[in-house]
Amino acid sequence: MSRVSDTEPCGTETAVRSTRPKDLTSxxxxxxxxxxxxxxxxxxxxxxxxxxxxxxxxxxxxxxxxxxxxxxxxxxxxxxxxxxxxxxxxxxxxxxxxxxxxxxxxxxxxxxxxxxxxxxxxxxxxxxDRDPARNLLREADVLVLDALIRLQGGEIGRLQKPPIGRYQRGTSPEIGAMPPGLLYREAEKLANSRKPISRLLQHPDGPLVAVVEVTSLLPWAATGSIPLPALIVLTTRGRDHYESHLDSYRRAYPDLDLQLSRHTM
Missing domain, CATH: 1.10.10 (Arc Repressor Mutant, subunit A)
Known part of the structure; x- marks a missing residue:
């Protein structure tokens, strides 16, 4: 028995591209x-x-x-x-x-x-159902917003999880006070690209997310030999955008199990 290998050729196939929506498979x-x-x-x-x-x-x-x-x-x-x-x-x-x-x-x-x-x-x-989202966010962007909404609703981010690993030095109240967010590399991995983060930061209506330097939140960590990465957090505008367009995104991207914001529960 063998695992699916990345080195195996992908091959070619003929698909009905003239009629198949791009989000449906071959x-x-x-x-x-x-x-x-x-x-x-x-x-x-x-x-x-x-x-x-x-x-x-x-x-x-x-x-x-x-x-x-x-x-x-x-x-x-x-x-x-x-x-x-x-x-x-x-x-x-x-x-x-x-x-x-x-x-x-x-x-x-x-x-x-x-x-x-x-x-x-x-x-x-x-x-x-695809029409409402034509002028809204792309699927990968919504995926990042949804992850941030979940963190605000009580899910625990990696930095807040005890133990903190090599970043932890005893009990740190600063960690508990940190805003809920995704490590930059977590958000990048979730979206399979850096582009969604850039689009959320440069949204025409204003930033839907913000980048926070972790060392500004954990000053004691700045003296460590391993630099801490940036944290992606949800802005008020980002939360409002998500809440106001949630129904449209659920219709447009039914594959996503989108979370209802705690502010609307």
Whole structure:
């Protein structure tokens, strides 16, 4: 058994690009989504199913806006088997857009998902729901805002997690007083790019996020040999933007499990 390898060729395939919205997957990817949706949480062994082409799995794993598959090891009788299954995000995507895919690829036989609220009835619904976000933030930008909203709602950021590791020197009340935020590299990894952070900082209506130097919050850490990175925090304008456009973003990006701000609960 072997893991999905980055070194394997991705190959080529013909897709109905003239009609397929760019946020929907290709024919081969949809076929794999259907196969793995049927497999459920236990997934499938990487080498046990002919439809699981490595090039398609790589595309689903390395999607810019978030992985659709995850690899894991299943253990039985002391032996491990590499398997693959859909992420929660992929299952939401499949259920929400299944009718759109059936319209695009009517010859592919895939399981019909359980009905979900707001699921598209076809491509007409899909394009209608995309319209509200045309002049709003991109999906990766919304993902960063959502993560910051969650931190404000009580989730714990990496710097606030005890123990603080090499940055901690005894009990530090300054850490508890820090504003909730993402380390710059965390935000970059979440969005798979630096561009979303730049766009949020340079939003036409004003910055939706701010960059805070951690050393200004933890002056004792400035004397350490390892420099602390910057912290990305939500601005009031960013929170207001998220709250006022949340319904539009949920319609436009149904794959995202967007959090309701605690200010609107």
């Amino acid at each position: 024919r081969s990817s949809f076929g794999v989504l259907g196969t793995l949706y049927s497999a459920g949480e236990q997934g499938l062994a990487l080498d046990a199913h002919r439809s699981l082409s490595r090039s398609t799995l790589l595309r689903l794993r390395d999607r810019r806006t978030g992985a659709f598959i995850e690899e894991f090891t299943a253990w039985a009788d002391g032996f491990g088997e590499y398997r693959v299954r859909l992420t929660a995000r992929a299952r939401r995507h499949y259920a929400h857009h299944h009718a759109c895919y059936r319209e695009l690829y009517p010859d592919i036989d895939t399981p019909v998902p359980r009905p979900t609220d707001g699921a598209h009835g076809g491509l007409v619904d899909h394009r209608a």
